[in-house]
Amino acid sequence: MAEPTTSRLPVLALFGALAVLSVSACGQGAAGEARIPAADDGGGTPSAAPSVPSTASSGGVDPCALLGPRDRSTAGLNVLGVPKEINGARACDWTVPATFGVTITVDERNGLRDLEVARKTATKLKVGDRDALKVADKKAADGTCAVLLGMGEKASVQIDVSNTNFTDTTLACERAVTVAGLAEPKLP
Numbered sequence: 001m002a003e004p005t006t007s008r009l010p011v012l013a014l015f016g017a018l019a020v021l022s023v024s025a026c027g028q029g030a031a032g033e034a035r036i037p038a039a040d041d042g043g044g045t046p047s048a049a050p051s052v053p054s055t056a057s058s059g060g061v062d063p064c065a066l067l068g069p070r071d072r073s074t075a076g077l078n079v080l081g082v083p084k085e086i087n088g089a090r091a092c093d094w095t096v097p098a099t100f101g102v103t104i105t106v107d108e109r110n111g112l113r114d115l116e117v118a119r120k121t122a123t124k125l126k127v128g129d130r131d132a133l134k135v136a137d138k139k140a141a142d143g144t145c146a147v148l149l150g151m152g153e154k155a156s157v158q159i160d161v162s163n164t165n166f167t168d169t170t171l172a173c174e175r176a177v178t179v180a181g182l183a184e185p186k187l188p
Contacts, residue, residue, distance in 0.1 A: 060106060060108050061106045061151075061187065061188065063157075071183070074178070076096070076175070077094045080094070081093060081094045084103075086103075086105050089109075098164055100162065100164055101164070102160065102176075102179055104158070104183060107155060108154070112149070112156050113150075115156060117135055127180045127181055130184055132149045133148045143163035143165060143168050143169055143171070144161065144172055145161050145175075146158055147177055147179070149180055149187065151187050159183065
């Protein structure tokens with residue numbers, strides 16, 4: 001039987017990043033739907049964190065520019081992001097040794113509706129005014145979680161979090177939701 005032609009890039013990136021990373025925490029809300037407000041850092045935008053998304057040389061959103069110094073501190077990231085590529089998409093990886101990691105991937109070819117996500121692992125939510133999905137397999141209890149943000153009809157941003165010890169999926173989801181709230185206001 002032929003499989004659908006929708007992209008597997010985000011799902012492959014999700015599982016690849018989750019295996020490499022380490023993070024923790026999961027958002028709470030009504031079953032199936034939660035409204036997560038965009039993060040407010042309380043003091044305006046610091047000069048070191050751009051209020052408008054930086055663009056990579058190819059003209060798209062630079063995933064490493066989505067978390068400024070204050071954002072990283074809020075998220076518990078005491079390291080700088082490392083640019084990388086995951087299946088042709090730009091990504092940035094922050095790994096806090098022996099604790100957790102975060103990867104943000106910008107997929108400029110697939111909108112939120114184009115992503116292949118197992119229904120039993122996905123929860124609809126809002127991050128700021130954007131539609132989003134929180135993806136975690138609570139039965140696996142593997143300490144990984146992702147938040148997928150819509151960025152127009154044909155683009156999306158994926159925040160993957162993984163705990164180093166691969167336990168506490170709830171903590172991984174909380175961190176993924178926090179990072180999504182910090183990055184969302186910088187998206188076009």
